[in-house]
Amino acid sequence: MNNFREVNDDIIKEWLEFREETAFCEASPQDKKYCICFDEISEKILKNVPNQNKKFVQKQLDELDKNFMDYLCYWNEKYYRNGFVDGCQLVMGCLN
DSSP states (O other): OOOTOOOOOSSSHHHHHHOOOTTOOOOHHHHHHHOOOHHHHHHHHHHHSOOGGGHHHHHHHHHHHHHHHHHHHHHHHHHHHHHHHHHHHHHHHHHH
């Protein structure tokens, strides 16, 4: 049997991806207020970088963005996954 608390490619991951594409895309004005606008931040940084360094800095900013998104996705999945497993265990405990 799978350990559903571990982040793997399984049915819970498929469900989280589906939810990300549907419900999680609808941010309220309150949610949007706390959004990190990485493109705007990168643009401001690049405006203050000498031309000979722009390519390198752009590459580093792209890598930072990718790593940050990977980090957020992993912890978001882990949070929801553990909540789902906790809920299942509560229900199974009530049935026993």
